[in-house]
Amino acid sequence: MVIGGGVIGLSCALELRQRGYEVTVLERNECGGQASGAAAGMLAPYSENVESPDEFFQLCLQSLQLYPHWQEEVKRISQMSFEYTSSGSLYVVYHEADLLALEGRLHWQRQYGSTGAIIDGEELFRLEPLLSPEVRAALYTPEESHLYAPDYVRALEQACRNAGVHIYDRLGQVDLLQWDSEVKVSTENGQHFQSDQLLICSGAWAQQTTEVLGLAFPIYPIRGQICAYDRKAHPIQHMVFSSQGYLVGKENGSLVCGASEDIAGFSTEVTERGIERLKRWNKKVFPKLDDMQPFHRWAGLRPSTQDGMPLIGRLSGERSRIILAAGHYRNGILLSPATAKLAADIVEKKDIAAYNLAFSPERFVGLGL
Amino acid sequence: MDTWKIGNRTLHSRFFIGTGLFPNPYVQQEAIRASGAEVLTFAIRRINLEQTEDDSILQHIEPEQFQFLPNTSGARTAEEAVRIARLARASGLSDWIKVEISANERTLLPDALETLKATEILVKEGFTVLPYISDDPIMCKRLEEAGAAAVMPGASPIGTGLGILNPYHLGLIVEEAKVPVIVDAGLGTASDVVQAMELGVSGVLMNTPVAKARDPIKMAQAMRVAIEAGRLAYLAGRIPKKKYASASSGLEAFKLS
Numbered sequence A: 001m002v003i004g005g006g007v008i009g010l011s012c013a014l015e016l017r018q019r020g021y022e023v024t025v026l027e028r029n030e031c032g033g034q035a036s037g038a039a040a041g042m043l044a045p046y047s048e049n050v051e052s053p054d055e056f057f058q059l060c061l062q063s064l065q066l067y068p069h070w071q072e073e074v075k076r077i078s079q080m081s082f083e084y085t086s087s088g089s090l091y092v093v094y095h096e097a098d099l100l101a102l103e104g105r106l107h108w109q110r111q112y113g114s115t116g117a118i119i120d121g122e123e124l125f126r127l128e129p130l131l132s133p134e135v136r137a138a139l140y141t142p143e144e145s146h147l148y149a150p151d152y153v154r155a156l157e158q159a160c161r162n163a164g165v166h167i168y169d170r171l172g173q174v175d176l177l178q179w180d181s182e183v184k185v186s187t188e189n190g191q192h193f194q195s196d197q198l199l200i201c202s203g204a205w206a207q208q209t210t211e212v213l214g215l216a217f218p219i220y221p222i223r224g225q226i227c228a229y230d231r232k233a234h235p236i237q238h239m240v241f242s243s244q245g246y247l248v249g250k251e252n253g254s255l256v257c258g259a260s261e262d263i264a265g266f267s268t269e270v271t272e273r274g275i276e277r278l279k280r281w282n283k284k285v286f287p288k289l290d291d292m293q294p295f296h297r298w299a300g301l302r303p304s305t306q307d308g309m310p311l312i313g314r315l316s317g318e319r320s321r322i323i324l325a326a327g328h329y330r331n332g333i334l335l336s337p338a339t340a341k342l343a344a345d346i347v348e349k350k351d352i353a354a355y356n357l358a359f360s361p362e363r364f365v366g367l368g369l
Numbered sequence B: 001m002d003t004w005k006i007g008n009r010t011l012h013s014r015f016f017i018g019t020g021l022f023p024n025p026y027v028q029q030e031a032i033r034a035s036g037a038e039v040l041t042f043a044i045r046r047i048n049l050e051q052t053e054d055d056s057i058l059q060h061i062e063p064e065q066f067q068f069l070p071n072t073s074g075a076r077t078a079e080e081a082v083r084i085a086r087l088a089r090a091s092g093l094s095d096w097i098k099v100e101i102s103a104n105e106r107t108l109l110p111d112a113l114e115t116l117k118a119t120e121i122l123v124k125e126g127f128t129v130l131p132y133i134s135d136d137p138i139m140c141k142r143l144e145e146a147g148a149a150a151v152m153p154g155a156s157p158i159g160t161g162l163g164i165l166n167p168y169h170l171g172l173i174v175e176e177a178k179v180p181v182i183v184d185a186g187l188g189t190a191s192d193v194v195q196a197m198e199l200g201v202s203g204v205l206m207n208t209p210v211a212k213a214r215d216p217i218k219m220a221q222a223m224r225v226a227i228e229a230g231r232l233a234y235l236a237g238r239i240p241k242k243k244y245a246s247a248s249s250g251l252e253a254f255k256l257s
Helices: A007-018 A055-078 A098-112 A121-127 A149-163 A203-213 A272-285 A287-291 A329-347 A354-359 B025-035 B078-090 B112-124 B137-145 B167-176 B190-198 B216-236
Strands: A024-026 A089-093 A117-119 A137-141 A145-147 A166-168 A174-178 A183-187 A192-195 A198-200 A219-230 A239-241 A246-249 A254-258 A296-305 A311-314 A322-326 B004-006 B009-011 B015-018 B039-043 B067-071 B096-099 B128-133 B182-184 B203-206
Touching: A007 A024, A007 A055, A007 A149, A007 A198, A007 A322, A007 A329, A024 A192, A055 A145, A055 A149, A055 A329, A055 A354, A089 A098, A098 A117, A098 A137, A117 A121, A121 A137, A145 A149, A149 A166, A149 A329, A174 A203, A198 A203, A203 A219, A203 A296, A203 A322, A219 A272, A219 B025, A254 A272, A272 A287, A296 A329, A311 A329, A311 A354, A322 A329, B015 B025, B015 B216, B025 B216, B078 B096, B078 B112, B096 B112, B112 B128, B112 B137, B128 B137, B137 B167, B190 B203, B190 B216, B203 B216
Parallel strands: A024 A166, A089 A239, A198 A322, B015 B039, B015 B203, B039 B067, B067 B096, B096 B128, B182 B203
Antiparallel strands: A089 A137, A117 A137, A174 A183, A183 A192, A219 A254, A219 A296, A239 A246, A246 A254, A311 A322, B004 B009
């Protein structure tokens, strides 16, 4: 039984079903209706991890490498299509002083599969002609790609249904009633479900789901506001990152630009200030965007954790029928295949690679001694 | 009240905290609050200087509550450091500047000659200059003579968490200095901070050991009390180390009369 029909819950459900399990997904609203559907869909472990090859980067990289096969499987099982593009990325910088950091980053990332290079001048503007002349240089990473998240999540949901996963949505709040000899839950709309194992994938809502367990899992929402321009009027070829935000062009003709990181509780309101900030910055990356207005704006809640790493693992003791896979913050779409494989291995009680211990959900729990 | 001064500014906290590397803005905000720091440092090159209120990091910070200490990280020459320092001042952020000039992307150790050159220029231009430098007593003296408002020797390379590699040198720097000494870079945990403060430095600057801790908010608090503990121990004066035991109650106390 899986609580949460977002990208993580659906991916885990699909993987478990493929391994022969009977799987039920419980979703309070609509599948993919929160962060999953709002995401820009960037598969960019190198641009999202600029400091060091820590455990989180390793998981991100593993997931990127799983993607070519994983997305084909999702398409095959769902009989649906979605955009999956290997566009490569440019991380743009504005000062000569940024080059040292880019060099440092490239130095370790090249040991982890990047064939990236620092480019500037003619070569840079040949790759992305509309870039601002203020851009001093960029780190080009050909390995990074992106997909269209709303379609991907729809395909995942369909793949789950086709594979025989039972999906129950619009349930309202799902409450844990029992978890010792078996797991029982009830829903706000009066339904009851039970299972021998429970996977909690409710993202920013995971803390609510787990409150009754009496353990503190520090997951909280950070709002991301995002907007889209008409890409046909302003073609770009690569994902373009900077210290202030990103831009990425989609096949459907939108140029998606994000994203704020707001402390706003569970509000998904789009604010004037949030979007204006994006617009003011965008023109410094692509000056021609100054004359254009975004045609669409929206927001989602990223499930953020105390140390930036997701919580993936089985609980201990009397709670050991419960597994968490939540708190993926900015990288839920990217991490969906790796999380699905890892969570399924945990369900199957397989040995898991040592670095995954960094994601242990009980790492924040004191021993009380 | 155990206050101290840099330039004309009186400070109550001895914690300078870096704003980078935090997992998200909420944790960053709460960790800064828990640290009690009055001085915040960040890399100028990463800041949206034209609209600082829009910046991805600064937008979450109330500017009137803090003294900003922008740094020139990434600069490889004095000329470059001076250029970005001027940009920072022109944006109205601060006229304090942490000169940070590294020549090697792997160690990020400071280039002493370029640091001295940049300090001389920026002092003449009226900046309050706090140079990041190796733990070299002579170099620290030279920077002080060039007009640095404080000197900031590294404990070990940036972000390594190796702690104080050369306490002897740090002790000498403190002994000689007529400006505040702030240990910058390389501290890993609370005991490193206590050790630095016991050596008599005026403050510590940290980012990685707080931001990358499992619980950055709790670690900020830990560092804050470590600063206080180390400072109090320094002021109180530790006992000399002795080779043999001396009973605290004295032998006489055990004699039966």
